[in-house]
Amino acid sequence: MSAFDPLALIDACYAAALEPETRSGAWSDALDGIADAVGARGGVIVSHDPVRTAQTLASGRIADVNLDYGVGGWWQHDTRIRLGRARGIMRPGTVTVDEMYLTAEEKRADPFFQHFIERHRLGNLCAYVGADPMDRYTLSFSAPRDVRKGPFEGAEIERLGLVGPHVIRAFRLTALVGDLRRETEGLTSALERMRAGLIVLDPRGRIRLVSPAAERLATGYLILRTGAVPAAAEPIEGGRFDRFLSDVLPEQTWPRQDRLLLRRRGGGRPLYVEALPLRGDDPLPAAGAGLGGGVILLLRDLLAPATRPIEPLLEQLGLTRAEARVAALVGRGAAPREVADQLAVGESTVRSQLKAVYGKLAIRRQSELAVFITRLDSL
Missing domain, CATH: 3.30.450.20 (PAS domain)
Known part of the structure; x- marks a missing residue:
C-alpha cells in the first residue's frame, strides 16, 4: 500500500473530469493512484442504471477485466449488485466490502465468482456507493484486489471512503463537461450553417x-x-x-x-x-x-450565395463532423493549408482527416472528392 495523499488523489480526479473523453489516460492514472493507496489492483466506476451498467470506466491495469465485465456481459450476472439491491446494502454514502454480501463458502458456490472473479484472479473488493445527482441512480467506485491478498483493512476502507465521493462527483462532471462541449459544438455548427x-x-x-x-x-x-x-x-x-x-x-x-x-x-x-x-x-x-x-x-454576409449545407449528408455516409467539414471545404476547392487556417487547426490535422475521408468514401485523390462534393451540392 503506497503513501496516502488524499488531496493529490482528489485533485487528479477533478483534473481528469475536464478531459474530453472518459477513456483518457488521466482517468486511468487517477483510478490507479487510488488503487495503490488502498492496496488494490485497479479501480472501476460502475453505474447501476440498467441502461448504463455495461458502460463502465476502469483503470488501465484492469482493462481486460473491465472489457469482459462490460462487453462480455458479466455485469448482468454480478451477484454483488443483485444482493445489494435486494438487501438494501447499496445505499448512497456507504462503503461496502465482499463480506457484506457473501461468505467465503457462498463465494465458492456462486457462478459469478467461480467463472468471472476466479478467471481474472481477483480477490476481495471494496466499493464506495454514491448517487447520480441527475437521475438518482446509484454508482459505485470499486477497487478489486489481487487474489493473493486478504480482506481490506480498516485504514484502507477509510481511505476509499474519503476519496470515493469525489470520484463519483468527478465522473459525473466528466459527463456534464462532455454535454456542454457538444452543445457548444452544436452552436458553432448552427452559426456556420447560417x-x-x-x-x-x-x-x-x-x-x-x-x-x-x-x-x-x-x-x-x-x-x-x-x-x-x-x-x-x-x-x-x-x-x-x-x-x-x-x-x-x-x-x-x-x-x-x-x-x-x-x-x-x-x-x-x-x-x-x-x-x-x-x-x-x-x-x-x-x-x-x-x-x-x-x-x-x-x-x-446576407448577400453571400446560398450554399446548402452538405455536412449532414457526409456524416450519414460515415464521416465524423470534423471530417465532413474538411471534405466539404477541400471538395469545393480549398487547399489543406487554407482549411487549417479557416478551422483554426493544424495542417497536419486536416491532412489526417482528409486521409480518413478518402478511406471512408473510397476516394483516391482530391479531384475525385471535388466531383463527389459537386454532385452533393447540386442535389
Missing part, C-alpha cells in the same frame, strides 16, 4: 472572443484586437459604428440601434451586424467566466 460569425464584448466594449467565422467575415470591415474595442476599417464608417457600439453596450438604454449594415473598406457588399445583450448569468463557456454582462455581435 454563415454567421460571433464576437463577444465585455460591458466596456472590449473584445473577449472572436469566432473563426467572425474573423473571416470582419476582414475589410472591422479592426479586431483581443482586449480592445472593435473599430470600423473604413474611416468614413468610424463615427457611425462607434455610435452603434455606444447604443448597444449595457450601460446604455437597450436598445437604441441594435443592427446596422457596415460598408467595407475598398468597396464591396455590406456586412450585417446585429447586437444581442449578454446577461451576467448567461452560460457562454467559450467566452470565459465572469463577464458580468456584455454584448454579442452577430456578423452575417
